[in-house]
Amino acid sequence: MKITADTFWDLFYKVGSIALFVLLWQLGCLAGILPKTFVASPVTIVETLWQYLNDGSLYKHASVSLLRAFYGFILAALVAIPLGFMLGGWFKNFERVFNPLLVFLGQFNPFALFSVFLLLFGIGEFSKVAMIFWVSIWPILLNATLGVKSVDPSLIKLARSMGMGKPGLLAKIVIPSSAAFLFNGLRMAAGTAFFMLIPAEMMGASRGLGWLIINAQINYQIPKLYAGTAVIVVFGILIDKFFRYLEKITVTWKEAQAI
Amino acid sequence: MARLDRAAGWRPRRLAEKYWLLALGLAAWELSGALGLTDPAFVPSLSQTLSATRELWERAFLFNHVMVSLTRVLIGLIMALAVAVPFGYALGRAFPAAAEALGPLLRVFGLINPYCLFPLFVVFFGSGETPKIAVLAWVSLWPIFFSTLTGVRNVDPVLLDTGRSMGAGKLTSFLRIVLPAAAPQVFSGLRIGVGMSFFILIAAEMTGATAGLGWIIHSAGALYQVPRIYGAGLCVVALGVGLNRFLVFLQNGLFFWKESVDPLLGAERPSQGGKRISSLKIALALAAFLLVLAVGVHEIILAEVRLNDPTAIPEYRVWSR
Numbered sequence: 063m064k065i066t067a068d069t070f071w072d073l074f075y076k077v078g079s080i081a082l083f084v085l086l087w088q089l090g091c092l093a094g095i096l097p098k099t100f101v102a103s104p105v106t107i108v109e110t111l112w113q114y115l116n117d118g119s120l121y122k123h124a125s126v127s128l129l130r131a132f133y134g135f136i137l138a139a140l141v142a143i144p145l146g147f148m149l150g151g152w153f154k155n156f157e158r159v160f161n162p163l164l165v166f167l168g169q170f171n172p173f174a175l176f177s178v179f180l181l182l183f184g185i186g187e188f189s190k191v192a193m194i195f196w197v198s199i200w201p202i203l204l205n206a207t208l209g210v211k212s213v214d215p216s217l218i219k220l221a222r223s224m225g226m227g228k229p230g231l232l233a234k235i236v237i238p239s240s241a242a243f244l245f246n247g248l249r250m251a252a253g254t255a256f257f258m259l260i261p262a263e264m265m266g267a268s269r270g271l272g273w274l275i276i277n278a279q280i281n282y283q284i285p286k287l288y289a290g291t292a293v294i295v296v297f298g299i300l301i302d303k304f305f306r307y308l309e310k311i312t313v314t315w316k317e318a319q320a321i
Numbered sequence: 322m323a324r325l326d327r328a329a330g331w332r333p334r335r336l337a338e339k340y341w342l343l344a345l346g347l348a349a350w351e352l353s354g355a356l357g358l359t360d361p362a363f364v365p366s367l368s369q370t371l372s373a374t375r376e377l378w379e380r381a382f383l384f385n386h387v388m389v390s391l392t393r394v395l396i397g398l399i400m401a402l403a404v405a406v407p408f409g410y411a412l413g414r415a416f417p418a419a420a421e422a423l424g425p426l427l428r429v430f431g432l433i434n435p436y437c438l439f440p441l442f443v444v445f446f447g448s449g450e451t452p453k454i455a456v457l458a459w460v461s462l463w464p465i466f467f468s469t470l471t472g473v474r475n476v477d478p479v480l481l482d483t484g485r486s487m488g489a490g491k492l493t494s495f496l497r498i499v500l501p502a503a504a505p506q507v508f509s510g511l512r513i514g515v516g517m518s519f520f521i522l523i524a525a526e527m528t529g530a531t532a533g534l535g536w537i538i539h540s541a542g543a544l545y546q547v548p549r550i551y552g553a554g555l556c557v558v559a560l561g562v563g564l565n566r567f568l569v570f571l572q573n574g575l576f577f578w579k580e581s582v583d584p585l586l587g588a589e590r591p592s593q594g595g596k597r598i599s600s601l602k603i604a605l606a607l608a609a610f611l612l613v614l615a616v617g618v619h620e621i622i623l624a625e626v627r628l629n630d631p632t633a634i635p636e637y638r639v640w641s642r
Contacts, residue, residue, distance in 0.1 A: 291441060
């Protein structure tokens with residue numbers, strides 16, 4: 063690739079501000095403007111991360127967190143996608159009746175439920191997975207329903223007049239044309255799952271990234287606190303990027319929805 | 322009645338159609354408790370929950386805790402608005418190059434899990450009200466900022482050109498065209514911000530507070546007072562849904578020229594436009610807003626005193642120490 067002025071400016075616009083921010087942060091720490099007792103410098107954060115990476119504790123906590131988010135998310139997807147398709151496609155009247163209730167349930171504050179989940183499912187892994195399941199099911203369900211409802215009816219009529227059966231209709235028309243909605247819902251759900259996981263781990267867990275940073279705060283280990291926060295931020299961004307990328311390479315026939 | 326009929330949501334038939342399932346669910350909840358299908362140690366029935374709420378109201382200052390929670394959200398919101406709206410307008414209109422250069426950094430900030438900042442803010446600001454309000458301000462800051470930016474950027478250029486050809490100066494075109502054209506977007510961002518900060522608030526109150534709805538739930542859980550968990554949870558749900566309804570009502574009234582927003586879906590309802598809100602209603606809403614703020618600040622200051630009140634439920638007094 064030839065490096066021209068354009069690619070330089072492109073790169074500058076993409077990472078320039080972030081690099082500048084990190085640089086200023088580091089310089090501020092070195093110059094002593096940012097007090098060491100409150101702010102860890104980027105170099106210290108990287109050193110701490112390297113140390114935790116080497117002794118395996120970062121891997122342990124991150125894998126616990128990611129697995130919790132993953133299980134809750136997958137369970138939610140397995141329940142919500144078929145349910146959404148059914149509500150949007152086959153039982154339209156049913157959906158009209160059910161939708162207000164579903165949206166209402168989706169507006170429930172998950173933390174009001176967390177204590178209830180603790181009561182019902184105990185303090186083990188299941189209560190956390192149940193909470194993640196609860197928060198990720200609503201975006202997927204709503205988007206799956208919307209996606210199926212938004213399928214162009216003339217496409218369905220056309221396919222039917224060409225003698226296409228129900229399985230073919232589902233595979234060739236309904237799923238492709240609602241895929242953009244589905245991916246949008248999945249991306250929102252994955253984001254929310256990771257988002258809600260951290261406070262859930264702060265409140266009742268003995269492992270995981272949320273526990274790592276609340277523990278660092280209690281013990282006043284500033285570098286550890288910043289390092290844990292940095293890992294969470296990076297994971298959050300990676301999850302978002304991953305789903306956007308997945309959508310881009312699979313749903314090539316539809317323009318990306320800007321939300 | 323004609324006025325009520327125009328707001329389609331108020332028609333009894335539509336109301337029944339929308340909510341009969343909810344009513345059925347509540348009835349099933351009550352019945353399963355009464356018939357002994359659910360274990361009251363884990364799932365108290367609706368009437369038990371409601372009586373727990375009443376008990377909390379009478380003997381644990383539920384009203385005051387609700388006010389404390391609401392005020393935290395409002396103060397965070399005001400701070401976020403004060404920063405995000407001017408910056409959004411400035412970056413979108415006056416310095417588009419700066420907006421483009423800063424964009425990635427700001428997007429990263431917006432994607433930061435707000436909850437993982439909470440321990441950081443505790444380290445910065447100590448353990449009082451400040452870290453909670455800072456987290457809430459941070460949470461509502463980004464949706465408001467990004468929607469302001471989008472709103473300002475997407476102002477119809479034809480409108481601006483028309484204004485210019487009619488001799489409107491920069492200031493006039495900003496005040497008369499850009500400001501109102503982007504306002505609905507700003508309000509949508511505000512609505513998202515309020516929703517998210519209410520989510521986060523309960524969690525923040527559960528981990529470190531001595532007042533607020535989240536604290537009531539947390540302390541009831543720690544004392545294994547199951548009906549009180551449900552009672553306070555019911556309040557949280559009602560407050561969250563009520564707040565959303567109120568904002569949707571304001572949005573539809575203030576931006577009556579836009580398509581109206583459905584209170585349940587949060588999506589735009591096609592067909593009908595909203596009805597203009599009267600200035601009396603705006604004044605009333607503002608007055609209510611200020612009243613909540615004043616009462617809430619008062620309650621935050623009083624929270625410690627209340628906990629020592631001898632008429633309060635004893636466990637709550639013990640828990641606070």
